[in-house]
Amino acid sequence: MQRTQLSKKRAAEPSHADVGARLRALRVAQGLSVNELAMRAGVSVGTVSQVERNKANPSVRILERLRQALAVPLATLLEADDAISDPVTGDFVRKAAERPIFEVGKNGMQKELLSPHGEHDLKMMIILLPPGAGSEEVLIGVGEKAGLVLEGTVVLNVGDRRAELRTGDSFQFKSTVPHSVRNESGKTARLLWIMNTQPPVVHL
Numbered sequence: 538m539q540r541t542q543l544s545k546k547r548a549a550e551p552s553h554a555d556v557g558a559r560l561r562a563l564r565v566a567q568g569l570s571v572n573e574l575a576m577r578a579g580v581s582v583g584t585v586s587q588v589e590r591n592k593a594n595p596s597v598r599i600l601e602r603l604r605q606a607l608a609v610p611l612a613t614l615l616e617a618d619d620a621i622s623d624p625v626t627g628d629f630v631r632k633a634a635e636r637p638i639f640e641v642g643k644n645g646m647q648k649e650l651l652s653p654h655g656e657h658d659l660k661m662m663i664i665l666l667p668p669g670a671g672s673e674e675v676l677i678g679v680g681e682k683a684g685l686v687l688e689g690t691v692v693l694n695v696g697d698r699r700a701e702l703r704t705g706d707s708f709q710f711k712s713t714v715p716h717s718v719r720n721e722s723g724k725t726a727r728l729l730w731i732m733n734t735q736p737p738v739v740h741l
Contacts, residue, residue: 554615554637554650556600557591563607563614564589577606594640598674610656615639621654628655636663644670648730659733664718666691666726671719676712680733683709689726692719 564574564585571589575582579602587593588603595603604614615637621627622635631653638649644667651661666689685707693700693708695716702708710716712732720726 554639555591556595556615556639557589559614559617560585560603560607561589562617563609567607574603574606578602579606594642596642596674597672597676600641601676611660612637612650612652612654615650616654627653629653642673644673646670646672651729659731661729661731663687664728664730666718666720666728668720668723668725672717675716676732677715678712680712681709682712682716682730682732683707684731685729687727687729689720689724690722691726691728692721694718 564571569577571585572582575585578585578599580599584593584595584599585603588595588599600611600614604611607614616635622632623630631651636649636651638647640647646667647665649663649665651663652659686702686704688704690701690703693702693716695708695710696714700708718728
């Protein structure tokens, strides 16, 4: 009985996205070599190779460049079309057990995608920030970003302003303004992160 309940619990947990395998599959499907994809994305050949072999966790900037070079939405880079259990509602509903999780950068930050599969202007995710972790690169473009601190304490910098946010605090700002978020506490923090950033996008 306990084993069955444990199996059900594990089955309902989100799984880590195999970004490397998806990137390789998308590149091959489009008939691109590693060199060609690197040139399109404006990144090094070594970067593409490391991401495909899961030897490096791509930053937000790298993910954005790669998905733009492949002309696919972020969700496609993180999961296959057959990963969606319901083809009828899969483009506007994201079941909890179907949230792909991917690591970003080198400081242990994880992002859990909440937005449904497909192309959407509004993107939602849960960001997990271990102690000392923070955004190394952010996307800046026309639009807004907003969020809610679900757990812990974080420091949000927007332009030359700094705010310490605790559980339950929320925020919203123009995404054209340089910004960063960091966990300067000794405990893990979790954020609900929502963004609507339209091209052109400046990579920082």
